Every structure is written in C-alpha cells, then in structure tokens.
Amino acid sequence: MTPIAVRITRLLAVTAILLATVLSGCTQDSDAPSQPADVATDIGSADTVPGEEDAAMDCPSKCDDWLACTDDFCDTATGTCVYKAVLGECTEPIPTNALEVGPYLQWAIQTEATIMWETTERCVGAVLLSKVGDSVWTPHLEGSFETIHEITVSDLTPGTEYAYRIRPCLDDEPVPEQWAFETFPESSDSYVFSVWGDSQDHPEVLSDLAEMMWDDGTRFAVAVGDVVSDGEVKEQWKELLFDSIASFSPYIPFFGAMGNHERNAEWLYKYYHLPEPETRFAFTYGPARFVVINGVTAYSMFDPQGAWLAEETESPEWKEASYRFVFFHEMPITNLWGHDKIDGEPLIRKVLMPQIEDKGVSVLFTGHAHCYERGYLPAGLGMFLVVTGGGGGGLDTVVSGDWPEITVAESKYHYTRVTVTPETAVVTAIALDGSELDTFDVLPGPIE
Numbered sequence: 001m002t003p004i005a006v007r008i009t010r011l012l013a014v015t016a017i018l019l020a021t022v023l024s025g026c027t028q029d030s031d032a033p034s035q036p037a038d039v040a041t042d043i044g045s046a047d048t049v050p051g052e053e054d055a056a057m058d059c060p061s062k063c064d065d066w067l068a069c070t071d072d073f074c075d076t077a078t079g080t081c082v083y084k085a086v087l088g089e090c091t092e093p094i095p096t097n098a099l100e101v102g103p104y105l106q107w108a109i110q111t112e113a114t115i116m117w118e119t120t121e122r123c124v125g126a127v128l129l130s131k132v133g134d135s136v137w138t139p140h141l142e143g144s145f146e147t148i149h150e151i152t153v154s155d156l157t158p159g160t161e162y163a164y165r166i167r168p169c170l171d172d173e174p175v176p177e178q179w180a181f182e183t184f185p186e187s188s189d190s191y192v193f194s195v196w197g198d199s200q201d202h203p204e205v206l207s208d209l210a211e212m213m214w215d216d217g218t219r220f221a222v223a224v225g226d227v228v229s230d231g232e233v234k235e236q237w238k239e240l241l242f243d244s245i246a247s248f249s250p251y252i253p254f255f256g257a258m259g260n261h262e263r264n265a266e267w268l269y270k271y272y273h274l275p276e277p278e279t280r281f282a283f284t285y286g287p288a289r290f291v292v293i294n295g296v297t298a299y300s301m302f303d304p305q306g307a308w309l310a311e312e313t314e315s316p317e318w319k320e321a322s323y324r325f326v327f328f329h330e331m332p333i334t335n336l337w338g339h340d341k342i343d344g345e346p347l348i349r350k351v352l353m354p355q356i357e358d359k360g361v362s363v364l365f366t367g368h369a370h371c372y373e374r375g376y377l378p379a380g381l382g383m384f385l386v387v388t389g390g391g392g393g394g395l396d397t398v399v400s401g402d403w404p405e406i407t408v409a410e411s412k413y414h415y416t417r418v419t420v421t422p423e424t425a426v427v428t429a430i431a432l433d434g435s436e437l438d439t440f441d442v443l444p445g446p447i448e
C-alpha cells in the first residue's frame with residue numbers, strides 16, 4: 001500500500017470512528033487528561049512512543065498534546081484518543097513538513113472564516129480554534145489530502161476575537177505560533193479598509209505597503225488584481241503575493257479580484273477561498289456594501305455576471321447601504337499608461353460600465369494602469385473612480401489619455417486607505433514614503 005493509500009485508509013477510518021463516536025455521545029474518559037488550558041504550553045512537544053500496535057495503550061498519556069482528546073476524539077471503550085491511535089500520532093513523527101505559505105485568512109466575515117496554508121507534501125491538516133480568553137479549544141480536521149489547505153470554521157459570533165493554531169499536517173509537529181482574527185461585527189460605525197493593485201513583480205514594494213496597511217489598522221484589504229505577473233506560474237503566488245502580505249494575512253482577510261495577469265489560472269481558485277464562482281462576490285461591513293466582480297476583458301465578457309450583478313444591485317443589502325463600493329481590475333479610462341496608445345479599456349466602458357453606472361455606486365476601484373488616479377464619472381447617478389494600480393508593477397508614466405473626468409494622476413507606488421464613518425468615507429492614497437498623494441470625501445446615502 002502506498003503512503004498516500006495508507007493515509008487515505010487512516011482518514012476513512014478516523015472519519016468512521018469519529019462519526020460513531022459522535023453518534024454514541026462519547027464523553028471523555030475521566031482518566032484521560034483534559035488539557036486545552038494546558039495544551040498551549042505543550043504544542044511544541046514531540047511524541048516519541050514507538051509502534052502503532054502499542055498506540056491504544058500508550059496514547060492516553062499523550063493526550064495532552066494540542067489536538068487534545070476532546071469528546072470528538074475520545075474512544076470511551078478503551079479510554080484512548082482516537083485521533084492519535086488511528087492517525088498514527090503515537091508513532092515516530094516524520095520530519096516536519098515545512099509551511100510553504102501562510103497561514104492566511106480568506107472569506108473571514110461575520111460568522112465564518114477560512115484558514116488556509118500550503119505544505120510541501122499532500123496531507124490532512126487541522127486547525128485548533130478558541131475564542132480569545134476562552135480555555136476551550138475546538139479542533140477542526142481537514143476533509144481531504146492537499147498541499148494547499150483550507151479549513152472553514154463557521155457558526156462564529158460576529159465581532160468576536162478568535163485565536164487559532166494550525167497543524168500543517170497531522171503527522172508533523174504542530175506549529176508553535178498562535179494567531180488571531182476578529183470576525184466582522186453585525187454593525188460598525190467606523191473602520192478602515194485598504195485597496196491595492198498590480199503589485200506584480202516587485203514584492204518588496206507590496207511588502208512595505210502591506211506593513212503600512214497593517215499599521216493603519218485596516219480591518220481587511222481588497223486587491224484589484226494583477227497580484228502576480230503570470231498566474232500560471234505557481235511559485236509566483238508565494239514569492240510575489242503571500243510572502244509579501246505575511247504581515248497581515250494571518251490576522252485579516254484580503255479579497256482578491258482577478259486581474260489579466262492572473263490569467264484565470266487554476267492557482268487563483270486554489271489559493272483563494274471565496275463564494276463560487278470566486279470571481280464575483282459581495283459582503284457587507286457596517287454601513288458599506290462591497291461588490292467585487294470580474295473586470296478583465298479577456299475573461300469577463302462571456303461571464304454571465306450581468307444577471308448576478310442586477311440581482312445584487314436590487315438587493316436590500318445594496319440599496320440600504322450608506323456606501324456602495326465596487327472593485328474590478330481594468331479601468332474604464334486612464335490618462336497614464338506605458339505608452340500613448342491606451343487611454344482605457346473600451347469593452348469595459350461599453351459592456352461593464354452600463355451595468356453599474358446608474359446603480360448608486362459610491363466609488364469604483366480598479367487597477368490595471370500602474371499609477372494612482374482619481375476621477376468622477378458623471379454618467380448615471382455618478383460615481384468616483386479610483387485607479388489604484390501602484391502596488392509594485394513598473395509604473396506607468398506616459399500621458400496616454402485626455403479624460404477631463406480624471407482630476408488627479410500620480411505615477412507613484414501607493415495603496416489606498418478608506419476610513420468609513422457614518423458622516424463620510426475618507427479616501428486617501430498613501431505613497432510608499434508615507435506621504436498623502438490624494439484625499440477626498442465620499443458622502444453617504446442609501447438609494448431611494
């Protein structure tokens with residue numbers, strides 16, 4: 001039997017036993033150590049008990065490890081920890097499976113969060129979750145063998161801090177670090193979010209910007225695309241994106257819109273965890289509605305997102321929001337580009353803009369042009385346009401357009417910070433040196 005087959009067999013076995021355990025109302029044996037409070041101090045320890053045949057006898061003394069023998073893992077018949085006995089925790093640990101990426105958060109909203117990471121080998125991983133200040137840690141096992149891991153924890157309480165640990169692979173040592181995140185609140189008057197785009201092949205720029213976003217107290221970030229140079233090249237997702245945002249990505253989520261450089265590659269769908277089809281989604285934070293859509297000409301024109309968008313913009317969540325922010329990659333217009341032949345994307349203007357320009361959008365954020373631009377698009381109900389494509393890709397410096405709608409244009413690396421309050425949303429472009437490139441106010445107002 002191959003190692004993978006062995007692991008699959010073990011997974012099936014533990015799944016069956018866990019199910020039987022849950023159905024039988026298993027409770028922890030009184031002799032088994034209860035731990036969670038002690039677990040934190042022991043998570044770095046190694047199990048050295050040899051021989052799976054002895055596991056049932058030896059495991060109870062090892063149940064103080066961080067994947068503790070809680071009710072779900074307790075075999076009352078033998079008083080042993082099912083997880084350890086079946087998954088071979090009591091055998092000699094294999095060498096630690098290095099964390100390639102993460103952990104990082106995806107789709108962490110009011111009541112759920114997905115914790116992701118990548119390992120060098122395919123395996124089953126686990127997350128241990130606890131409310132901050134609580135002594136109860138709940139284990140969550142992954143349901144499949146992967147190198148890119150994702151575990152969704154749900155039924156969370158809004159506006160609550162949770163601590164988590166990960167076991168990248170069950171056969172490996174636990175990672176000693178502990179991270180935390182706070183679920184989105186049910187309501188919130190004031191907070192900060194950040195937007196960046198087109199970081200591409202200068203991860204050192206994104207790394208600095210990410211630290212600045214984190215220092216700004218951002219609650220989440222939105223990436224408007226082109227976070228890699230070639231989405232088909234797997235290594236770029238680690239080297240250009242995840243390593244660069246490691247300062248905040250374990251603690252707050254980022255929401256990624258697809259750019260043309262992502263190339264609609266499978267890695268986008270593997271590394272992101274977003275509502276299907278993962279290229280368009282919406283969420284609410286306090287008084288604002290956030291809508292991310294597919295704004296890449298090559299991939300979106302045949303994407304049936306028009307009906308989805310029409311439904312979204314008719315929804316109570318959209319209409320009753322004080323602010324409505326839309327994000328996609330390719331800008332409809334620009335006055336800066338790498339040469340003088342492009343002043344925007346005609347198909348975006350022709351196909352996509354009519355779908356949003358009379359819907360009460362407060363601000364449309366895009367990237368694609370490697371610069372910062374602020375404009376106001378008067379068509380329909382009118383909306384601000386922010387091109388925030390200065391995240392690291394080579395800057396666009398050629399004056400290529402003459403759109404009077406664009407009133408501010410800067411070829412500088414930057415990110416955009418938005419401070420939401422009941423009275424106004426303050427949009428500020430922050431340059432790499434910390435200076436303000438631009439700032440303006442957006443007034444609130446639900447759609448009548």
Ligand SMILES: [Fe+2]
Pocket residue numbers: 226259260261329367368369
């Ligand atoms: Fe682009």
